[in-house]
Ligand SMILES: *[C@@H]1O[C@H](CO)[C@@H](O)[C@H](O)[C@H]1NC(C)=O
């Protein structure tokens with residue numbers, strides 16, 4: 279709200295004074311000397327108005343958006359101004375290109391059809407667990423290799439108990455630590471939940487040096503194979519399916535296919551732009567009454583990129599952000 283007011287002030291400050299100058303000038307025009315002085319003043323003023331205005335307001339917007347944490351702003355007196363209602367700054371306008379993520383999604387498919395739809399559309403009707411592991415990988419994989427961060431946080435149990443989801447989408451899954459944890463929780467509750475795990479299963483650049491995570495073969499990490507192995511270990515092959523493509527392109531496709539979820543966890547790229555894209559796309563896949571949440575609200579990476587993306591998204595849509603441990607939650 280504060281930002282709105284500041285922006286409002288920026289835009290209407292000059293025209294307001296402009297009108298007053300013209301009114302006053304009528305009295306002074308009869309005396310040549312003050313009149314000349316006044317014309318000079320008006321000219322100076324006009325020059326300043328035309329040159330200063332646009333760049334000033336856009337700077338103002340960038341600064342407020344970039345800091346996003348509520349730095350106290352100088353309060354301005356607007357009480358006497360009869361200006362039209364303030365337009366929200368472009369960064370908060372839902373029609374701004376920055377805030378637009380494709381057309382409406384297709385009509386939602388029934389939750390019961392989620393698994394068969396993914397098997398058909400992603401795996402040509404076969405299951406990625408069929409004949410797993412193949413002989414050439416069997417000796418390379420560990421029976422179980424689960425590594426995660428905050429994957430057993432209370433937030434998972436809290437939200438699964440509350441939402442009782444039929445479909446969960448996990449955006450960023452790595453070795454499946456939180457996915458297998460969620461599968462266990464839904465099983466305990468007797469829910470028949472499908473968990474879709476979106477990940478390109480490439481890890482990240484530099485991560486291959488950390489050989490303790492997964493085996494490497496000809497420069498390739500066996501992340502997806504080890505993920506499948508972990509799911510097999512936890513007896514969760516009937517409730518967990520990987521979708522092994524980049525999160526952005528996959529979320530778009532799910533939107534086109536009408537694959538929706540009651541619970542969506544976002545935990546992929548932690549830079550602002552990756553998080554921003556994932557959050558915006560993911561939210562389109564949320565069923566009414568669903569909950570979206572994500573990891574690493576407090577991470578310092580990319581100047582707190584995750585938090586900036588979450589907070590800006592909440593601001594654009596008028597949502598509240600709750601914090602549960604390391605996670606952010608938008609209901
Ligand atoms: C996909 O499935 C169809 C029908 O089972 C089969 O004829 C086709 O060969 C499969 N395509 C690939 C690339 O495996």
Ligand SMILES: *[C@@H]1O[C@H](CO)[C@@H](O)[C@H](O)[C@H]1NC(C)=O
Nearest residue numbers: 422462509510511512513514
């Ligand atoms: C998976 O199922 C097998 C056979 O029912 C059981 O022995 C094993 O303990 C289960 N593993 C886990 C991690 O639940």
